[in-house]
Amino acid sequence: MRVSNRSKILDAAIRVINRDGLTAVTFDSVAAEAEVTRGGMIYHFPSREALIEAINQHLADQWEANLIEHAGKPAQEASALERHMAYQRASTHGATRAELLFLLEFSKNPELAKPWDRIIETWSAPEPVDIDDTAALSRFIARLAADGLWSYQYVSNKSLPPAVRERVAELLVKILADGTLKSGKENQE
Numbered sequence: 001m002r003v004s005n006r007s008k009i010l011d012a013a014i015r016v017i018n019r020d021g022l023t024a025v026t027f028d029s030v031a032a033e034a035e036v037t038r039g040g041m042i043y044h045f046p047s048r049e050a051l052i053e054a055i056n057q058h059l060a061d062q063w064e065a066n067l068i069e070h071a072g073k074p075a076q077e078a079s080a081l082e083r084h085m086a087y088q089r090a091s092t093h094g095a096t097r098a099e100l101l102f103l104l105e106f107s108k109n110p111e112l113a114k115p116w117d118r119i120i121e122t123w124s125a126p127e128p129v130d131i132d133d134t135a136a137l138s139r140f141i142a143r144l145a146a147d148g149l150w151s152y153q154y155v156s157n158k159s160l161p162p163a164v165r166e167r168v169a170e171l172l173v174k175i176l177a178d179g180t181l182k183s184g185k186e187n188q189e
Contacts, residue, residue, distance in 0.1 A: 006044045009034045010058040013051065017098040022105065025051065053112065056102050060115035063099065066090045067123050075122045081176060084139060087123045088172040091146035092165040100154055125176075135179040142175045 012034030016024050027041045027048065034041075045051035064075075071078045071086035078086070095103075106112035124146075125139035149168055153159050160168075 005034075005036055005040055006054075007058075009036060009041060009044055009051075010055055013055050014059065014096070014098045017055070017101060018096055021097075022101050025055075027051075055098070056106060056112055057115050059099055059102050060119060063090075063116075064119050064123075066093065067119070083123045084125050084143070084176050085173045087125075088142060088146045088169050088176065091150040091172075092162070092169045093150075094153055094160075094165065095150050097154070100151060138175055138179060142172045145172055 009030060013025055013030045016029050016033050020029070025048070027038050030051070031038050031041045041051075045054060067083075067086045067090050068074055070089040071082050073082070075083055103116055106116065125136075125143040128136035128140050131137060146169070148155070149160075149165060149172075
C-alpha cells in the first residue's frame with residue numbers, strides 16, 4: 001500500500017523535530033526531508049500552523065495506536081485495568097523528542113492539548129478522589145511512574161537499557177494487577 005504524501009510529510013516533519021527541534025519545522029525543511037515540493041506541502045498544509053496542528057494530531061494518533069497494540073484491542077473494548085496496563089507497557093518505548101516537545105508545548109493550549117488529554121483520560125489511571133483509597137492511589141502512583149519512565153531519558157539525559165525499561169513496566173503492571181503498593185521485598189516475588 002502506497003503511503004500518502006500527507007503521511008509522508010507528517011513523518012518527515014517528526015524526523016526534523018526529533019533531529020533539529022520544533023523551530024526547525026519550515027515548509028522548506030520538511031519538504032526536503034519528505035522529498036516533496038513546497039507546492040506539495042502547501043496542498044496538504046496551507047500554513048505552518050496547519051502543519052503543526054496536524055503533526056500534533058499525528059503524534060497523538062501514533063501514541064494511541066501504540067496503546068491499542070499493547071492492549072490488544074481498542075479502548076472501548078478494553079477494561080479499565082487492561083487500558084491502564086497498556087499505558088504502563090507503552091511507557092517502555094520512551095518519549096521521542098517530538099512527543100515530549102508537543103506534549104509540553106501544547107499542555108498550555110486547551111484546544112491543542114485535546115488529543116493528548118483524551119488519550120490520557122482514556123488510557124491512564126485517574127487522579128484518586130479519596131487519598132485513603134489505597135488501590136486508587138496505587139494505580140495513580142503507577143501512572144506517575146510510567147510517565148517518569150516515558151520521559152526519563154530527557155529528564156536525566158541518560159538512556160535505560162530496554163531490559164530495564166521492560167522490567168520496570170512489568171512491575172508497574174503488577175502494581176496495577178495487585179491493586180496496591182507493597183514493600184520492596186514483597187514485590188520481588
